[in-house]
Amino acid sequence: MTRGFQKAFKAMMISSSILVGSIAVFIFAYVMIKGIGGISWSFLSASPSYLENRIGILPDILNTLYVLLTTLAIVLVIGVASAIYLSEYAESKKLARLVQGASQILSGIPSIIYGLVGMLFFCQILGFRTSLLAGSMTLVIMCLPTIMKTTQESLEAVREGYRESSFALGAGKWRTVRSVVLPCAADGIVSGCILCIGRILGESAALLFTAGLAHSVNGYLEGMSSSGATLTVALYVYAKEQGEFQAAFPIATILLVLALAVNLSASAVGKRLSRGRS
Amino acid sequence: MKAVLLSFALAAVASVALITVFLVSSGLPAIGKIGLLEFIIGKRWASTAKDPGFGILPFILSSLYAATCSILIGSPIGLLCALYLSKAASKRTRAVISTLVDLLSGIPSVVFGLVGMMVLVPGIKQLFNLSDGSSLLSAIIVLSIMVLPTIVKVSTTALDAVPREYEDSSLALGASQVQTWLGVSIPAARNGIAASLVLGAGRAIGEAMAVMMVSGNAANMPSLFQSVRFLTTAIASEMSYSSGLQRQALFSIALVLYVFIMIMNMALSWLVKRSAS
Amino acid sequence: MKRTAIVIAIIALAACMAFANGQRETRSISTDGSTSMEKVIGALGEAYTQLHSEVGFTYNPTGSGSGIASVKEGRCDIGLSSRALRDSEKAEGLVETPLAYDGIAIIVHPSNSVENLSMQQIAAIYTGEITSWKAVGGPDLPIVLIGREAGSGTRDGFESITGTTDQCLYRQELTSTGDVIASVSQNENAIGYASLASIKSSVKALKVDGIAPSEESVKDGTYAVQRPFMLITKATAKLSQTAQAFFDWALSSQAAGIISSSGVVSAGL
Numbered sequence A: 001m002t003r004g005f006q007k008a009f010k011a012m013m014i015s016s017s018i019l020v021g022s023i024a025v026f027i028f029a030y031v032m033i034k035g036i037g038g039i040s041w042s043f044l045s046a047s048p049s050y051l052e053n054r055i056g057i058l059p060d061i062l063n064t065l066y067v068l069l070t071t072l073a074i075v076l077v078i079g080v081a082s083a084i085y086l087s088e089y090a091e092s093k094k095l096a097r098l099v100q101g102a103s104q105i106l107s108g109i110p111s112i113i114y115g116l117v118g119m120l121f122f123c124q125i126l127g128f129r130t131s132l133l134a135g136s137m138t139l140v141i142m143c144l145p146t147i148m149k150t151t152q153e154s155l156e157a158v159r160e161g162y163r164e165s166s167f168a169l170g171a172g173k174w175r176t177v178r179s180v181v182l183p184c185a186a187d188g189i190v191s192g193c194i195l196c197i198g199r200i201l202g203e204s205a206a207l208l209f210t211a212g213l214a215h216s217v218n219g220y221l222e223g224m225s226s227s228g229a230t231l232t233v234a235l236y237v238y239a240k241e242q243g244e245f246q247a248a249f250p251i252a253t254i255l256l257v258l259a260l261a262v263n264l265s266a267s268a269v270g271k272r273l274s275r276g277r278s
Numbered sequence B: 001m002k003a004v005l006l007s008f009a010l011a012a013v014a015s016v017a018l019i020t021v022f023l024v025s026s027g028l029p030a031i032g033k034i035g036l037l038e039f040i041i042g043k044r045w046a047s048t049a050k051d052p053g054f055g056i057l058p059f060i061l062s063s064l065y066a067a068t069c070s071i072l073i074g075s076p077i078g079l080l081c082a083l084y085l086s087k088a089a090s091k092r093t094r095a096v097i098s099t100l101v102d103l104l105s106g107i108p109s110v111v112f113g114l115v116g117m118m119v120l121v122p123g124i125k126q127l128f129n130l131s132d133g134s135s136l137l138s139a140i141i142v143l144s145i146m147v148l149p150t151i152v153k154v155s156t157t158a159l160d161a162v163p164r165e166y167e168d169s170s171l172a173l174g175a176s177q178v179q180t181w182l183g184v185s186i187p188a189a190r191n192g193i194a195a196s197l198v199l200g201a202g203r204a205i206g207e208a209m210a211v212m213m214v215s216g217n218a219a220n221m222p223s224l225f226q227s228v229r230f231l232t233t234a235i236a237s238e239m240s241y242s243s244g245l246q247r248q249a250l251f252s253i254a255l256v257l258y259v260f261i262m263i264m265n266m267a268l269s270w271l272v273k274r275s276a277s
Numbered sequence C: 001m002k003r004t005a006i007v008i009a010i011i012a013l014a015a016c017m018a019f020a021n022g023q024r025e026t027r028s029i030s031t032d033g034s035t036s037m038e039k040v041i042g043a044l045g046e047a048y049t050q051l052h053s054e055v056g057f058t059y060n061p062t063g064s065g066s067g068i069a070s071v072k073e074g075r076c077d078i079g080l081s082s083r084a085l086r087d088s089e090k091a092e093g094l095v096e097t098p099l100a101y102d103g104i105a106i107i108v109h110p111s112n113s114v115e116n117l118s119m120q121q122i123a124a125i126y127t128g129e130i131t132s133w134k135a136v137g138g139p140d141l142p143i144v145l146i147g148r149e150a151g152s153g154t155r156d157g158f159e160s161i162t163g164t165t166d167q168c169l170y171r172q173e174l175t176s177t178g179d180v181i182a183s184v185s186q187n188e189n190a191i192g193y194a195s196l197a198s199i200k201s202s203v204k205a206l207k208v209d210g211i212a213p214s215e216e217s218v219k220d221g222t223y224a225v226q227r228p229f230m231l232i233t234k235a236t237a238k239l240s241q242t243a244q245a246f247f248d249w250a251l252s253s254q255a256a257g258i259i260s261s262s263g264v265v266s267a268g269l
Helices: A003-038 A041-045 A058-089 A093-108 A111-125 A132-156 A160-168 A173-202 A205-210 A220-225 A231-241 A245-277 B002-034 B036-041 B057-088 B091-106 B109-127 B136-160 B164-172 B177-188 B190-206 B231-241 B244-276 C002-027 C038-051 C064-072 C087-091 C119-126 C153-162 C177-185 C215-219 C241-251 C253-261
Strands: C028-033 C056-061 C078-081 C094-108 C144-148 C172-174 C190-195 C226-234
Touching: A003 A245, A003 B057, A003 B091, A003 B109, A003 B136, A003 B177, A041 A058, A058 A093, A058 A132, A058 A173, A058 A220, A058 A231, A058 B002, A093 A132, A093 B002, A093 B244, A111 A132, A111 A205, A111 B002, A111 B190, A111 B231, A111 B244, A132 A173, A132 A205, A132 A220, A132 B002, A160 A173, A173 A231, A173 A245, A205 A231, A205 B231, A231 A245, A231 B109, A231 C177, A245 B091, A245 B109, B002 B036, B002 B244, B036 B057, B036 B244, B057 B091, B057 B136, B057 B177, B057 B190, B057 B231, B057 B244, B091 B136, B109 B136, B136 B190, B164 B177, B177 B190, B190 B231, B190 B244, B231 B244, B231 C064, C028 C038, C028 C064, C028 C241, C038 C056, C038 C241, C038 C253, C064 C078, C064 C094, C064 C153, C064 C226, C078 C241, C087 C094, C094 C153, C094 C177, C094 C215, C094 C241, C119 C144, C119 C153, C144 C153, C144 C177, C153 C190, C153 C226, C172 C177, C177 C190, C226 C241, C241 C253
Parallel strands: C028 C056, C028 C078, C144 C172, C144 C190
Antiparallel strands: C078 C226, C094 C190, C094 C226
């Protein structure tokens, strides 16, 4: 291995890293430069109008919020409960492995298959029709593995001593989990939530068939039961189906800013976690 | 309480069972009617023609071609980057580039598609003097960029986990840094690195939105500069209006995709088990 | 304690769902289908909700074939199609009502010097017999064929009128009228077909057999490449009161002005 080869190799390592970094920077810069001009209060607070020839993304923002809240509410209940069972109550190793295996399979399935099954099961068989609710339920199944994994890790990281002291004081198992273990694991659960939020914000294929593409401004209940586009789906429709780049680039900018925010909060919570543990 | 929690825990298992049952029960009938061989090896897909054809070989080959090429392009770049971050970068450089990699992984796929549509497709058209830039090549480049964060993050973790003693012994024996990295670190981390490639390939084969915006969507046999359709985009583009045998055939395509993903998943767990032991 | 909280949450969610379901049936109209009809239906929906503010109106731009499938499966109230129903679809219990007539414009990039094509030339181009713009009097560039997906009403209309059904060799099969317009506007070699009502100044509409596409030439039939915009409903199931009211209003003379200002010819006139 010659000196020259080693130098070249190190240079390739550095240039690969620079390449990866610059791709990220380029995408951010390109989208933001093209999109930031289109963002104004009227853009954010209006809905699109054919009669007045106006574009606005208020309905998409509202739909995204509704889907986010609903999905998180449901997936947290199911996911945290599953993780609690797996880490605190499970006796048979086989069952635990079965559940974990299922969770791993779920995390590898492409989102378009989720969209397909969601359309069949939630929209047609359960009768939800094309609605935000069907979209939310589909997203719940998609985010389940993430919540289960992060919650289980943080539950297992809680020191055994805490549990033992609680038992010694006479508390029952469920009481211990509820009042001692869960609060300690809260940071990990929050970081799982943030990961989920990132995933929900970026999801489009699964929502395309289950939640549809409409742009009407609705209150929460009416919104959940009717079809609506979230920000990513709206971006797809504006860019690909309507060629309306005046709306597409600002939406992309907003999505990137949100992705940035999710990323920063995830690392902030991660830092708190590691400080707390050490 | 335990029973309540158990029932929630079974939700994950129930979901997998649901998805599998649905795909198999919706996908098998069409395969039966069309004939397994004709379906998988048939080259002509014309689902709405008067004389319909349901051969999905073009889709299978396009998806495999795209996933393989994007991994071939993404892995050297991703691995070199991971090696740099894990072994050679200063703390600050590592923090900066790691953040950029995390940001890249958080970008929604439609944004990749948008940038691909507006920058990559016209660029490829000009660069190769094509009549139209929407092609397999555009899809491969977009997919390579999308799998990079996965490869970098998982490989970095695997490389970090190599015990320092291995590397120190190698250096003590007189090997250079590069020799150590190539001869000790990478082989020691090979299961984790392989896992990152499988994860990346899974993502590449399952991607629908981004490639739909850059690849033209015509049901041809794959060719680098031609418009192509993948397993995923075949489902996405015809699902909403399909009926009858056409719809059942689309479910069969989803079943084929699911089988591919299952195979990759099994490869992944086998690799993870090996690296843990 | 937690258990009761969970049970209460589940009951509350179920109640919300039931409530939402009930709301939807009486106060909203859901339409689904043709992307070419976007401007017309969007304008009609908006005007209607301005007149009746308690009603919600949604439109899903998914394509004619998808709209027909959607109304058949009960996923929406009114399906939108930019082609007439086939006999097999009518046999499944679907009913069509013409709302308007729209021309299909043959579009090229504004820099393309070609101004006029005959019907035979269009057919020859799309079936691959003519592959260079030079053969029809344009620049020496290859022709890139852009069209719609198989379930599109626009594609159905285009292919049946030009006589090229199942024979077109598309380079790109896109899923909406807007996408065809956007793709043609970005590629100087491209030719495509799209709803006349949706055409923007980013593309150039060609004359067919010497007739330029416009509302007048669609109305008097001289521009041959045209098709109807249809409202699709189920013969067996009655529309909800709200949806029926919208349906009748859209076909009345009050809505004719809105339909015309969207660039199509109202069926009532």
